[in-house]
Amino acid sequence: MSFFRNQFSDVVEWREFREDMIFWKWNNEEIKKGSKLIIRPGQDAVFFNGGRIEGIFEDDGEYDIESQIVPFLSTLKGFRFGFNSGMRVEVLFVNTKEFTVKWGTQNPINIPTPQLPGGMPIRANGTFNFKVNDYVGLIDKVAGVRTSYLVDDVKIRITSVLDQLLMKWISREGKDMFNLQANASDIAGGIKDDLDMQIMDMGMKITGFNIMSFNYPKEIQDMITKNASHGMIGDLSKYQQVSVTDAMASGKLSGSGAASDMAGMMMGMNMANEMMKNMNQSNPNQSQSQASSQTNQPSSSNAGGGQMPNFCPNCGQKTTGANFCPNCGQKLV
Template sequence: MGLFDEIKNKLKYEFIDIVEWLDSTNDTIVHRFERYQNEIKNGAKLIVREGQMAVFINEGQLADVFKPGTYELTTQNLPVLATLKGWKYGFNSPFKAEVYFVSTRIFTDEKWGTKNPITLSDGRFGLVEIRAYGTYTFRITDPGKFIIDVVGTDGHFTNYEISEHLKSLIATRFTDTVGEANLPIELYAANTTELSETCQEVMMPEFERIGIGLEKFYIENVSMPEDLKKEIFEYSRLDKLDMSKLSQFKAAKAMEAAAKNEGGTAGAGMGMGMGFVLAQQMGQTLNPMNTQPITQPGTPAPPPIPVQIQYYYAVNGQQMGPVPFDKLKELFANRTINKDSLIWKQGMAAWTSLKDVEELKSFLGGNTPPPLPES
């Protein structure tokens, strides 16, 4: 081989490009392969690694998309580009095209959150406000659509450039989803897994419209104002407690505190006396079997204090009460309740209509005495 042939052979291999991208970052989604005047030599080698796809753009039009693998760029494996350029019989000279490498790996631990409180309507507490935040993961599933619709001519596109758009999309769809869920306010924080799955299903089509796949969506926390949280906790306790026992317990604590604040021997004696009385009342309340009053030896025991019956009643599906007999009669008189309203008192096996409770039938009127016996 002559010297001229050797130089010619070397120049031949110098003109063959290797088109590839080695990603040394953790945040790059799209990287444009740079070449002088965007010229790529005929027969150039294209290397697309795992976790990548290569997209060829010709004069703003999507040409060809390559999956992971090694390719020799000819008219055979550039069919769309060949059609756009009108290569009928192949080509032997450099051609112009923009090559974009798109990372298809999963981008994890992306943060989202509601910038402003979400206002919801709750049947018990009225209008309430909640906030939420969490994380999500995504990956590019349609590189061609993503470049055309989102990236454009950006030569180095990172996840930070798309994160604000995705956060706004998530916040909007999350607001719609929780508004339509119509759950009691305290259940949003207790059902974050189910709510996360529902939100992901709602958001996936929105992501797919721009070539992105929403892989995971997590709600880490749903928060509400502290005063509302305390009110909900108090409501849940009251719904489970016996109100008569609770009121007696609070009265005992208040009297005990008052006795401690009194100065001198008189205060101590009064506190001790009230302590005995309260101990007796609390003992009777907490231990119904022990109903014998505490008396001094030789002192006749007074008759037991009559216990006023307390009634619970239902209004619009909500439990109300307890109230004494007279108050219940007043509620009936002003039509807050009626003969079909559900009533319950201690000792009843189930809720019963007012008209079927024996001692409440007098509310209905029309009671007449039986006829006098014949003389």
């Protein structure tokens, strides 16, 4: 005698499948005679009644429920059969794929740091991955009271605790607050473990957590960028010379404009100063000897070699160091 005698055919399937839906529950009053079960790729079909799982079917395809499904159910005592009313049961269709969700802090998180007494306001963004891994927990905590569950529902639960976890793990692993990206992997690993505990009782598992970037306030980011650029440049004077030389070679400073003339003059002065500095540094003894010889050179007043008399031999006037007598004009040397 058939369990489904005098009943119309029906199809048990996930009618409104969505990529962002974690599960959908088929809960018609009864499964009728000749009913078919359709499982599509990426889906599992879980038969349960009264919170008890009767059977899990994972292979995609089309099945005759009476001949191919019922014989494999764990027990028939949990079902209520009526030869004229069919079999009452619920079927939970589960999306088996791994979901990827983007996240980002809505407001800056003030991370305590010695450099800033009020804390450093930081934003972050990235992705996390999760999937269903426990149908008992899923039915007990979620599917027992809901007909469907979306990825956004999980995202809301995750982001509600994410700020606290970011603060916890950045403070613990972020040794250099101005270069948090260097410790992003360790920070993400700690957050992943904590988030896994948050959704474990829902029959789900966090399979990955990534931090793509940390965002600082504009003032701090400008300071970080400036320090990094100075470190890359090294010798600023050489950098200035190379920059001007490259600009002239590329033709950017060619022409007769005042700006190009000034730039050329500045470059010439800088290069001359650098050359003199390098020459003095390379041969300091020669510079000292030249200075000494200039100091000991005789003055122009007695450059001719004769000795200057104290009184004019013609008129007896006292000389004043000039080459001629100031009184009579007699040549003294």
